[in-house]
Amino acid sequence: MEKTKIILEEEEMPTSWYNVLPDLPLPLPPALHPATGKPVTPADLAPIFPMGLIEQEMSHQHYIEIPEEVQSIYRMWRPTPLHRAYRLEKALDTPAKIFYKYEGVSPAGSHKPNTAIAQAYYNKKEGIKRMATETGAGQWGSALAMGCNFFGIECKVYMVKVSYFQKPYRRILMETWGAKCVPSPSEDTQSGRNILAQDPDCPGSLGIAISEAVEDAVNRDDTKYSLGSVLNHVLLHQTIVGQEAKKQLEKADSFPDMIVGCIGGGSNFAGVFLPFIPDKLKGRKLRIICVEPEACPTVTKGPYTYDHGDVAGLTPLLKMYTLGHTFVPPPVHAGGLRYHGMAPIVSHLANLGVIEAVALPQTPVFEAAVRFARAEGIVPAPEPAHAIKVVIDEALACRESGEKKTILLALSGHGHFDLAAYDAYLGGKLEDYAYPQEKVAEALAQLPKL
Amino acid sequence: MEKTKIILEEEEMPTSWYNVLPDLPLPLPPALHPATGKPVTPADLAPIFPMGLIEQEMSHQHYIEIPEEVQSIYRMWRPTPLHRAYRLEKALDTPAKIFYKYEGVSPAGSHKPNTAIAQAYYNKKEGIKRMATETGAGQWGSALAMGCNFFGIECKVYMVKVSYFQKPYRRILMETWGAKCVPSPSEDTQSGRNILAQDPDCPGSLGIAISEAVEDAVNRDDTKYSLGSVLNHVLLHQTIVGQEAKKQLEKADSFPDMIVGCIGGGSNFAGVFLPFIPDKLKGRKLRIICVEPEACPTVTKGPYTYDHGDVAGLTPLLKMYTLGHTFVPPPVHAGGLRYHGMAPIVSHLANLGVIEAVALPQTPVFEAAVRFARAEGIVPAPEPAHAIKVVIDEALACRESGEKKTILLALSGHGHFDLAAYDAYLGGKLEDYAYPQEKVAEALAQLPKL
Numbered sequence: 001m002e003k004t005k006i007i008l009e010e011e012e013m014p015t016s017w018y019n020v021l022p023d024l025p026l027p028l029p030p031a032l033h034p035a036t037g038k039p040v041t042p043a044d045l046a047p048i049f050p051m052g053l054i055e056q057e058m059s060h061q062h063y064i065e066i067p068e069e070v071q072s073i074y075r076m077w078r079p080t081p082l083h084r085a086y087r088l089e090k091a092l093d094t095p096a097k098i099f100y101k102y103e104g105v106s107p108a109g110s111h112k113p114n115t116a117i118a119q120a121y122y123n124k125k126e127g128i129k130r131m132a133t134e135t136g137a138g139q140w141g142s143a144l145a146m147g148c149n150f151f152g153i154e155c156k157v158y159m160v161k162v163s164y165f166q167k168p169y170r171r172i173l174m175e176t177w178g179a180k181c182v183p184s185p186s187e188d189t190q191s192g193r194n195i196l197a198q199d200p201d202c203p204g205s206l207g208i209a210i211s212e213a214v215e216d217a218v219n220r221d222d223t224k225y226s227l228g229s230v231l232n233h234v235l236l237h238q239t240i241v242g243q244e245a246k247k248q249l250e251k252a253d254s255f256p257d258m259i260v261g262c263i264g265g266g267s268n269f270a271g272v273f274l275p276f277i278p279d280k281l282k283g284r285k286l287r288i289i290c291v292e293p294e295a296c297p298t299v300t301k302g303p304y305t306y307d308h309g310d311v312a313g314l315t316p317l318l319k320m321y322t323l324g325h326t327f328v329p330p331p332v333h334a335g336g337l338r339y340h341g342m343a344p345i346v347s348h349l350a351n352l353g354v355i356e357a358v359a360l361p362q363t364p365v366f367e368a369a370v371r372f373a374r375a376e377g378i379v380p381a382p383e384p385a386h387a388i389k390v391v392i393d394e395a396l397a398c399r400e401s402g403e404k405k406t407i408l409l410a411l412s413g414h415g416h417f418d419l420a421a422y423d424a425y426l427g428g429k430l431e432d433y434a435y436p437q438e439k440v441a442e443a444l445a446q447l448p449k450l
Numbered sequence: 451m452e453k454t455k456i457i458l459e460e461e462e463m464p465t466s467w468y469n470v471l472p473d474l475p476l477p478l479p480p481a482l483h484p485a486t487g488k489p490v491t492p493a494d495l496a497p498i499f500p501m502g503l504i505e506q507e508m509s510h511q512h513y514i515e516i517p518e519e520v521q522s523i524y525r526m527w528r529p530t531p532l533h534r535a536y537r538l539e540k541a542l543d544t545p546a547k548i549f550y551k552y553e554g555v556s557p558a559g560s561h562k563p564n565t566a567i568a569q570a571y572y573n574k575k576e577g578i579k580r581m582a583t584e585t586g587a588g589q590w591g592s593a594l595a596m597g598c599n600f601f602g603i604e605c606k607v608y609m610v611k612v613s614y615f616q617k618p619y620r621r622i623l624m625e626t627w628g629a630k631c632v633p634s635p636s637e638d639t640q641s642g643r644n645i646l647a648q649d650p651d652c653p654g655s656l657g658i659a660i661s662e663a664v665e666d667a668v669n670r671d672d673t674k675y676s677l678g679s680v681l682n683h684v685l686l687h688q689t690i691v692g693q694e695a696k697k698q699l700e701k702a703d704s705f706p707d708m709i710v711g712c713i714g715g716g717s718n719f720a721g722v723f724l725p726f727i728p729d730k731l732k733g734r735k736l737r738i739i740c741v742e743p744e745a746c747p748t749v750t751k752g753p754y755t756y757d758h759g760d761v762a763g764l765t766p767l768l769k770m771y772t773l774g775h776t777f778v779p780p781p782v783h784a785g786g787l788r789y790h791g792m793a794p795i796v797s798h799l800a801n802l803g804v805i806e807a808v809a810l811p812q813t814p815v816f817e818a819a820v821r822f823a824r825a826e827g828i829v830p831a832p833e834p835a836h837a838i839k840v841v842i843d844e845a846l847a848c849r850e851s852g853e854k855k856t857i858l859l860a861l862s863g864h865g866h867f868d869l870a871a872y873d874a875y876l877g878g879k880l881e882d883y884a885y886p887q888e889k890v891a892e893a894l895a896q897l898p899k900l
Contacts, residue, residue: 003460005460010454077455378557423618
């Protein structure tokens, strides 16, 4: 009998982040300055990010050492366990081997602290006193609140309004770690006030909240902005997850036939699959399946083009799959997947056909989540529940075909702060949202002209 | 540098529970039949418990093997980590070494599944189809919901009303694992209806909820009762925690000068300290400090006498510290500590002077909890936060005296479902409750006459 959990000792924790940029088969299209349309330079980004992170954003080093101060905080919960889903396999009567890499053991309950700690460290190193950010479901905001707290940095979080009210516990968690959290759109920024003037009941979106946080940082000398996903340096910091998972699978004499994860901005899943990209590029057989909500199907339905990361158009233009930066997704419970765009690295790999994507409505996703919770105990967050649905379907397909596939699931966090969504599902009150084709068409009509 | 977390491999997980009964310096006073006043026999307990657990309740074997089916579920999250609180030590500038054994990594978020899984197993083995129980803060109810789910047993939970409304997420968690949960006092039992007739706004208590669950089990052939604390077999199942902690401390070449934990019914803390009792009885210097709320100071203020475990007087008489079985404690946020009695084993050891107890008001407890969360990341449940306050005070005393004491903290669970309490504390709205002397005197006047 193989183990239920494959664990690593602290000494086995990776000491570098893996940078995929030099390994890409074609170079990543650069970010462009929104005013000039020319590739952004480090100097362009300096008003909002510290230089340490800007260097990482553009680095072509294969591995970047994790500072000891960051490692020592990682060690409070890392390496995280790799579970073998024996009970789920049995419940599905499948010959497939299902492993899940579980990031819910972090104090914030998700993978987000991997970059929050790193970002707070590099800001602290350059003397920054205050950080501003946005958050969807609140996972990122709580992670940055914790990261800032460890380094004595003040933290202001703009939280997407629909989630702020659906998930009050996330707000309290941020406050417990000393951060200030406001619902977005807020009265605290010009971007927020403009939107509230047009639509006082606007449920908010990640794009709007990003505009608010960027504006906050640009307008204050003591403040830098922090993004919890999308950018290269964020994905970089998350690669500790995939590197660990790879080591753990090696200990179980396994290599995945497929890796499945959810994508909102793309960082959680990229953190898991990027360390496997060199294997795939060398010809190793491996499917990498990204799962997104049908209500916000960026990679499955959007064009691959240059767009802003935020609603107000303050960020650089990124080459990515996008539903248009003015698109406000329906209020699905997976708040972390309500983003109009996608990480340029994830978009590039999808465009090259190295990775694939599917989109799902939320009811079957919650059905899969409850099935998982009843088999494995852990109650997953709504975001990775999207990936669970695909894993269950693939495992059932193996039952039909008799194939003993090895599946790696990126289980990015627990659902302890998302139980209102489970309540809705169990009470038969969960609403599904069709693909909002017309709203997307409107938003795409407003793509920036190059 | 020593490790941040001392972990054990699955193979190092203890395979037996430790039974303190044969090691006690004086025998434990027996439980008495409420009608006859004579020691209860296995046959007396058979209507409410399966025989496997009744045997354990009275066993004088030193070690009882953990069934493989139970071990295989334990391995989903066990062995749990032992953390070294480096960041807290630094924040306190103390020479003390603080370790904490963290049970919050279980899917239910506390130590409670250790006995829930075992109890569900022994019930299943004897063909039981349905289990009924009570819960305070909801930690026990959610653990039993999960345990029953794994073994295909129906689960009904009577949840103390004040917690049911303060902590809706715990109810949803139980439902996600397939259990049915009602606020207690409820209309579903005669005990509940009697209390509601007298006081429709009764906030409930563990004693009342126990009466309801016991009545439910007695009245249905397919149903047995399950208790989440107090009884010998429950403490037995929790000893896996202390046995792991002892192994982990040995790996760090350490032995505690003091062990600190919170006590409600006593099982979490007994699970940690019982495996250290033989060392203490052999003369090893070791303080064992139990921490309880000032609003419900069972061991520090109650008499050591025979009393019922529940309000309606349905349970056997247990020799224990008690505030009277009709006492309804004030609605402090640490719902798991709102119990009028105390485990007979814990009471006996306190009466013998082997362990000691202190009582604390909740405001300084939450202050300590926030301090802990900001140092160590983990947001503790309000119950173990009581122990954290004592650990911090002891560590500060070490700073004064220069002593390098080794402190072991029993961190029984996280506070993810208790954030409303943190909200109240951070918003300056937390109420303290003085020792309710008159209500206790009234309840003590109703102690059963022997």
